Amino acid sequence: MQVAVMRHLVNLLDLAVDDVQEILNRSAELKREVKSGTRRPILAGRILGQLFEKPSLRTRVSFEAAMCQLGGSGIFLSAADAGLNGRESIADVARVVTSYCDVIVLRTFSHQLIEDFAKYGQCAIVNGLSDVSHPCQALADMLTMQEAFGTVAGKRLAYVGDGNNVAVSLAEACAMLGVSFVCGAPQGYQLPQEILDDLTRRYPKAELEQTDDPRAAVQGADVVYTDVWASMGQEAEKEKRAKVFADFQVNAELMKHAGKQARFLHCLPARRGLEVTDEVMEGPACLAFEQAENRMHLAKGLFVWQLT
Numbered sequence: 001m002q003v004a005v006m007r008h009l010v011n012l013l014d015l016a017v018d019d020v021q022e023i024l025n026r027s028a029e030l031k032r033e034v035k036s037g038t039r040r041p042i043l044a045g046r047i048l049g050q051l052f053e054k055p056s057l058r059t060r061v062s063f064e065a066a067m068c069q070l071g072g073s074g075i076f077l078s079a080a081d082a083g084l085n086g087r088e089s090i091a092d093v094a095r096v097v098t099s100y101c102d103v104i105v106l107r108t109f110s111h112q113l114i115e116d117f118a119k120y121g122q123c124a125i126v127n128g129l130s131d132v133s134h135p136c137q138a139l140a141d142m143l144t145m146q147e148a149f150g151t152v153a154g155k156r157l158a159y160v161g162d163g164n165n166v167a168v169s170l171a172e173a174c175a176m177l178g179v180s181f182v183c184g185a186p187q188g189y190q191l192p193q194e195i196l197d198d199l200t201r202r203y204p205k206a207e208l209e210q211t212d213d214p215r216a217a218v219q220g221a222d223v224v225y226t227d228v229w230a231s232m233g234q235e236a237e238k239e240k241r242a243k244v245f246a247d248f249q250v251n252a253e254l255m256k257h258a259g260k261q262a263r264f265l266h267c268l269p270a271r272r273g274l275e276v277t278d279e280v281m282e283g284p285a286c287l288a289f290e291q292a293e294n295r296m297h298l299a300k301g302l303f304v305w306q307l308t
């Protein structure tokens with residue numbers, strides 16, 4: 001008997017480029033369908049479980065809405081309610097909860113916790129953000145770029161800000177899909193060089209750069225992207241980081257350096273007045289709300305890829 005391979009999304013790099021393309025195509029197709037008024041119950045009776053250690057608006061709601069639109073239903077538990085704070089072992093929680101559900105989305109501090117669920121569990125697992133990566137965000141970002149430009153290959157994305165979980169997943173998605181990626185971050189807050197070297201080994205045609213000059217980073221970019229300077233769990237560093245990153249704010253002047261073609265993306269939540277100004281968020285280049293909506297369409301494409 002052939003055992004079906006479980007389709008997890010724990011690390012983007014575990015997926016083949018064809019899988020990524022298939023998820024994006026499915027997502028775009030399901031988006032077109034829902035916009036024309038059709039909601040097919042492709043996943044009728046399927047159950048999504050969500051276990052979160054950190055707050056969330058987009059991830060939590062878009063995944064649950066996605067499953068409901070596809071005819072399934074969702075259950076949400078804080079990680080503490082689920083017993084992940086030491087009530088029982090992670091392996092036992094994973095074995096039990098994955099026996100009730102078809103897919104589990106986890107949002108965690110430790111990336112290892114998501115890996116452990118994939119190891120001990122018996123259903124599909126999705127990384128809904130860890131301290132290391134945010135793959136579903138990067139896929140929704142690629143979907144947003146695909147819509148804006150028709151294709152992503154050959155475009156240039158400048159990420160300006162902290163070399164964090166969002167930046168790691170973006171670099172990975174760009175390397176996989178032929179998007180030229182540049183990270184503009186202060187020294188000490190750039191992406192670990194090993195990550196970029198590993199991406200270049202895996203995808204020899206990938207174009208990946210880093211600089212500590214935000215103006216040089218955005219020059220000629222099709223997309224200027226930023227995220228918060230202090231991620232969840234780094235609240236104590238907020239003030240220090242506000243000073244370190246002060247020159248890395250995405251404002252009208254920085255967007256001028258990018259050029260007229262440049263669009264603006266932000267995974268949200270945005271700290272207006274810090275990493276981005278109101279003017280950019282409300283300006284014509286901003287696609288952040290289309291991007292946020294695309295989290296749901298991407299979640300649908302992902303679930304259909306994982307469960308059918």
Ligand code: CP
Binds near residue numbers: 055060137268269
């Ligand atoms: N972009 C994102 O993941 O948003 P939430 O933290 O609100 O889920």
Ligand code: NVA
Binds near residue numbers: 164227230232
């Ligand atoms: N880097 C941010 C992303 C939030 C969606 C964080 O981890 O808090």
